[in-house]
Amino acid sequence: MALNVIFATPEAFPFAKTGGLGDVAGALPLALKRLGCKVSLFLPYYREVLLSRARTEPAGIEVSVPMAGRDLSGQVLKTSIDGLAVYFIKRDEFFDRSCLYGTPEGDYFDNLERFVFFSRAVLEAVKAKDLKPDIIHCNDWQTGLIPVYLKDACEDDPFFSKTATVFTIHNIAYQGLFPSSIYGITGLSPELYNPEGLEFWGKLSLLKAGIVYSDIITTVSPAYSREIQTPEYGSGLDGLLKNRKEDLFGVLNGVDYGVWDPLIDRLIPSNYSAADLSGKAVCKKELLKNINFELGDERPLIGMISRLVDQKGFDILFEAMPELMKLEAGFVFLGSGESKYQKRLEDLGRRYPEKVSVHIGFDDRLSHMIEAGCDMILMPSRYEPCGLNQIYSLKYGTIPVVRATGGLDDTVIDYNGKNGNGFKFREYSPKALTNCVRQALLAWKDAKAWRKLQQRAMKANFSWESSARKYMDLYALARKKLSRPE
Numbered sequence: 001m002a003l004n005v006i007f008a009t010p011e012a013f014p015f016a017k018t019g020g021l022g023d024v025a026g027a028l029p030l031a032l033k034r035l036g037c038k039v040s041l042f043l044p045y046y047r048e049v050l051l052s053r054a055r056t057e058p059a060g061i062e063v064s065v066p067m068a069g070r071d072l073s074g075q076v077l078k079t080s081i082d083g084l085a086v087y088f089i090k091r092d093e094f095f096d097r098s099c100l101y102g103t104p105e106g107d108y109f110d111n112l113e114r115f116v117f118f119s120r121a122v123l124e125a126v127k128a129k130d131l132k133p134d135i136i137h138c139n140d141w142q143t144g145l146i147p148v149y150l151k152d153a154c155e156d157d158p159f160f161s162k163t164a165t166v167f168t169i170h171n172i173a174y175q176g177l178f179p180s181s182i183y184g185i186t187g188l189s190p191e192l193y194n195p196e197g198l199e200f201w202g203k204l205s206l207l208k209a210g211i212v213y214s215d216i217i218t219t220v221s222p223a224y225s226r227e228i229q230t231p232e233y234g235s236g237l238d239g240l241l242k243n244r245k246e247d248l249f250g251v252l253n254g255v256d257y258g259v260w261d262p263l264i265d266r267l268i269p270s271n272y273s274a275a276d277l278s279g280k281a282v283c284k285k286e287l288l289k290n291i292n293f294e295l296g297d298e299r300p301l302i303g304m305i306s307r308l309v310d311q312k313g314f315d316i317l318f319e320a321m322p323e324l325m326k327l328e329a330g331f332v333f334l335g336s337g338e339s340k341y342q343k344r345l346e347d348l349g350r351r352y353p354e355k356v357s358v359h360i361g362f363d364d365r366l367s368h369m370i371e372a373g374c375d376m377i378l379m380p381s382r383y384e385p386c387g388l389n390q391i392y393s394l395k396y397g398t399i400p401v402v403r404a405t406g407g408l409d410d411t412v413i414d415y416n417g418k419n420g421n422g423f424k425f426r427e428y429s430p431k432a433l434t435n436c437v438r439q440a441l442l443a444w445k446d447a448k449a450w451r452k453l454q455q456r457a458m459k460a461n462f463s464w465e466s467s468a469r470k471y472m473d474l475y476a477l478a479r480k481k482l483s484r485p486e
């Protein structure tokens with residue numbers, strides 16, 4: 001019988017997306033389905049889902065979640081995408097907002113209520129729809145309480161007696177921390193709030209909840225799974241992860257080549273392939289025209305598409321800017337996020353208008369155009385759990401220039417004039433970053449060798465199939481652990 005998987009996520013492309021998790025949740029369930037699993041995807045019904053024009057219909061059930069003495073009802077909506085069942089939990093009070101988790105000024109004040117509601121509503125809906133899951137696959141802190149509810153509130157419920165849990169950490173720095181004074185909102189027994197359970201230095205941690213209570217923990221690249229067991233990258237959870245290292249696995253994210261392939265991409269002005277790169281030159285020209293940016297033909301264009309947060313290396317980038325501005329290259333930045341970075345980027349654009357083009361906002365179309373139209377993509381991340389843009393850029397023949405950390409280190413192989421697919425620097429410093437960009441620009445001057453480098457990069461295959469198989473092996477392991485007596 002097909003393995004029955006519930007995939008619970010706070011975001012999924014093409015319905016709602018802020019970053020890589022959205023892409024993963026949009027593609028992995030489909031890849032699992034292709035391998036024979038029965039998968040149901042669950043996410044909140046945000047305003048963004050409404051704007052995405054997803055055609056939903058009522059799933060025929062209502063859910064009710066007790067919270068702080070009130071019973072909060074939610075509607076369950078349903079759609080399908082390539083035959084995959086997608087369920088939305090709808091409660092406008094929580095999800096009909098302009099952003100998913102918070103505004104550029106900070107997180108929404110009631111995120112605990114919002115995601116307690118979502119987590120409990122998912123379990124209610126799964127039961128009401130009689131979905132009988134073998135696996136519930138949870139993603140990031142927003143779903144970290146689901147394994148706890150399963151072990152605590154649903155422990156004696158025969159419906160879930162054979163349900164194992166897998167929890168994927170997409171970014172350990174986002175922990176879902178809340179004051180202990182509002183623990184009661186979870187409705188969980190007070191005994192679970194202790195340092196071995198849900199408490200993290202005097203606060204409630206939803207990420208820790210997921211790590212402690214799931215049968216298997218995964219993260220999104222092998223390198224990151226090792227890094228998060230160290231104090232430097234573990235954000236205070238390294239000890240806990242080390243204790244659970246037998247249950248912790250790094251599975252590299254794949255790419256949905258149905259969306260990210262220059263040969264079929266409908267968001268770029270001209271399609272192209274490794275065999276015929278002429279369309280890429282058209283994409284560069286059209287991109288420059290679209291963003292109203294003049295750059296001589298002889299200059300390479302370096303792109304960056306990123307959430308504007310500390311993780312992405314903006315501090316060393318800003319420090320490196322005076323040196324980078326001396327180089328013969330243009331830069332195009334697309335980003336949304338923290339207002340302090342938005343402001344600094346806009347300042348840069350004003351200061352160096354002939355070298356820098358800045359676009360603040362979330363713009364899917366422009367992100368595809370930048371992937372296709374640039375010569376290089378820059379990712380100087382302080383840390384990077386997996387990183388998807390560098391993998392997309394390989395496919396687009398847009399050579400990645402990255403810091404060697406996490407998934408960037410796993411996917412980019414340093415170019416040595418003959419082999420490799422990109423450029424890497426290890427030390428987190430403006431100098432190392434500038435040197436690496438210099439090296440890439442030097443290599444770009446040899447057009448013939450560069451073309452070969454592009455063609456090699458474009459041939460790399462990071463499709464979801466092999467990663468989805470690894471998840472299936474881990475699902476089997478989680479089920480085995482569940483059946484093992486303690």
Ligand code: ADP
Nearest residue numbers: 019020306307335336361362363367387388389
């Ligand atoms: P993270 O998950 O940390 O944001 P990833 O590299 O894993 O980083 O994934 C980022 C995803 O979000 C990519 O699909 C990228 O194109 C997209 N993205 C990030 N910022 C923007 C933006 N401002 N506009 C459009 N797409 C963006």
